Amino acid sequence: MNHIPEYTLNDGLKVPAIGFGTYSLKGEAGVQSIASALEAGYRLLDTAYNYENEATVGRAVKSSSITRDKLLITSKLPGRYHAYDKALVAIQESLYRADLDYYDLYLIHWPNPKQDTYVEAWQALIEARKRGYIRSIGVSNFLPGHNERLIQETGVAPSLNQIELHPFFDQANQRQQDAKHGIVNESWSPIGRGNDAVQDILKHEDILQIAETHRKTPTQIILRWHVQLGSIPIPKAGSLQHQQENIELFDFELSAEEMQILASFNRPDGRLWNQDPSDYEEF
Numbered sequence: 121m122n123h124i125p126e127y128t129l130n131d132g133l134k135v136p137a138i139g140f141g142t143y144s145l146k147g148e149a150g151v152q153s154i155a156s157a158l159e160a161g162y163r164l165l166d167t168a169y170n171y172e173n174e175a176t177v178g179r180a181v182k183s184s185s186i187t188r189d190k191l192l193i194t195s196k197l198p199g200r201y202h203a204y205d206k207a208l209v210a211i212q213e214s215l216y217r218a219d220l221d222y223y224d225l226y227l228i229h230w231p232n233p234k235q236d237t238y239v240e241a242w243q244a245l246i247e248a249r250k251r252g253y254i255r256s257i258g259v260s261n262f263l264p265g266h267n268e269r270l271i272q273e274t275g276v277a278p279s280l281n282q283i284e285l286h287p288f289f290d291q292a293n294q295r296q297q298d299a300k301h302g303i304v305n306e307s308w309s310p311i312g313r314g315n316d317a318v319q320d321i322l323k324h325e326d327i328l329q330i331a332e333t334h335r336k337t338p339t340q341i342i343l344r345w346h347v348q349l350g351s352i353p354i355p356k357a358g359s360l361q362h363q364q365e366n367i368e369l370f371d372f373e374l375s376a377e378e379m380q381i382l383a384s385f386n387r388p389d390g391r392l393w394n395q396d397p398s399d400y401e402e403f
Contacts (some may be wrong), residue, residue, distance in 0.1 A: 129256055130303065131256050135352065137347055138354070139352055142154055142167045146173045151176055157363045166282075167196075169229070179219075186293055191300060192216070195223050195227075197210055198224070198403065199229065199232040199235065199403055207245070208336070222254060223253065224256060226248065227278075228242060228258075230261045230402040232402060233266070246276055256280070257276075258278040258279045260279075260283070260308075262278070267301065280303065282307075283307065284309065284356075284395070286307070286309055286310055286312050287383075290349070290386045290390075295349065303349065306354060307352065311343065323338070330381065342382070345374060347369055348374055
């Protein structure tokens with residue numbers, strides 16, 4: 121297994137440069153997939169209240185030979201619990217379901233701007249960190265303006281912002297604005313989560329040529345692109361073979377020209393799931 125570099129977040133927490141997404145992994149099959157990922161070398165796990173699999177993640181952690189202090193586990197607060205008191209209870213329930221004493225990272229899943237209570241939710245996360253429920257607090261799908269408001273009204277910047285990021289949507293401005301506050305980005309749907317358009321990229325002759333040059337797969341090329349952008353990819357993979365493939369990213373480097381080829385796929389608004397944080401509302 122390749123050595124995995126780490127990022128130091130703006131609150132001092134160290135996190136690996138790649139994580140494992142658990143979206144849709146449930147039940148015994150989900151436990152086995154997550155346990156397999158841990159054995160493959162992943163130490164950063166990503167779940168959410170709305171994934172309805174926090175218990176599955178917790179069971180996999182309990183069954184693993186990897187000790188809890190070696191792992192970093194993330195969950196996320198859903199939109200319906202942004203109110204301060206509800207948020208604190210939801211975080212407690214997240215911990216109970218996973219049978220964990222704390223989460224290493226806890227994020228507000230979406231800003232839900234029409235609801236306009238994400239600052240209140242952020243204040244609850246700040247309190248939850250004080251109580252020891254969470255080691256590090258961050259956000260997901262927050263636009264620069266949302267983050268600016270959190271900082272202005274609470275004085276606390278998120279440590280991490282998990283965003284939609286893939287070759288069709290490189291989020292250059294978002295990444296630049298987050299970096300000004302020391303906010304590390306994390307890429308959800310890093311290879312398109314089954315979207316046909318992104319799957320076509322994996323067969324594109326330029327990507328195939330880059331993959332052949334480095335003796336890597338097209339998926340590895342795209343994940344390496346994320347790494348070199350400075351964003352943490354969190355790919356999901358059910359099989360050990362794909363889990364191992366996705367993590368073997370740190371023994372090669374893309375050239376500036378190769379990075380530019382991947383950048384050429386970017387679109388002005390390349391979101392694949394019609395989920396624009398400026399108006400999308402999560403339940």
